[in-house]
Amino acid sequence: MILSQYLSYALLAFLLPSATFGRSILSIFGDSTQSPLPKSGCDDGTGLVDPDGKCNGTGVVDDPVPHDREGFKFENPSTDCKYVSQMHIWDSFKYLEKDMNKLFTVIHKNVSFTVVGHHPIAGRYHDLMHFYINALRRVSMLFFDHADLFEIHPQGIYGGCNAEWSVEEIQFKGVMNSGDNFDIINVWFTRWDHDQMVEIRTYIDAPMIMDALHKNEIWWNGTTLRDNLHRNMNGEEKRERERERERERKGLYIDV
Template identity: 20%
Template sequence: MWVCAMKLDETYVKEIFTLLENSKNQEFFKYVDDNVIWQVMGTHPLAGTYHNKASFITSTFGRLATVLQEGGVILKVENLLIIGPFAIVEMRSLSHTKSGKPFDNTYCWIAKFDGGKIAKVKAYVDSALVADVINSNSNL
């Protein structure tokens, strides 16, 4: 049985996710367990299940960094809901592609916390937009 040592609250989660809005992605990932299970849903080049933090970062944030302007993935929290050990976080992208177009994506992450760290995530994104941005900007 999964047990959370701390009661999750909106202030704590908002602090963590605001790091993504301020291009402090490395700081954000300090709050992600090394052995996180991260499912990226959809039918695009980033979709799949990642079984640790390093694999997730390299395959998603790292890959997007090659097609986005400096700062890479920048996400702003739009809505946040806490239910027990889960944080449901709706975000929108503030990023731009290397060609200058907005990467106008929306995200919904369902994050399960354990001991103050993100232990499991199911992430939903616009599959068609992700595929288009990667395919259109990979050669820039």
């Protein structure tokens, strides 16, 4: 009984390589009984992968049907790019309209992020987390009560593709907690690597962002809610305060 079992294993081991070799011969010289494979379900734009298709198993849809992108006219519609396509840039900003978590996908965690201007959001942020906590989240909370009305619309995209740097004009629209409408266009200079922003400089309209903070942050205008006590400063403290003010007048931004 045991001997016959060993013989069956040996026979199976002999036949399997033969069958495999036979299939390889057919693949070389062709097999007239074969027919073309059906069209893969990977590129129908639905994001659903056909289990019988020729997908690579990553869940990534190859060559999806392009969406409208609000009729945006791309200066360079090429997808054969060394750095990043303009379409990817458009999508990267649009993603943030409804899913702010995408921020951690489209921007590198160690990004060098500079917000230029004379306002509380301005500063040099040496990583994404500092920018998110000290700037982006602070601004996003101004729209918390009407988050569903927040919109992002890229207005212009220049450079990119085979250029490491690109310039974007981005419109941000929404309704603030105060009920006031908000509509601003910011200019972004972005450097890309592996489909992520690794260096950013953005220019924000100071009067508009300061007005938004003033109307929607309770502690921004706290003097209306409490009495403030001001202690008398000694001579050295007054001189230090003057030095701080002088540095603020000369400097464009702060380090965070």
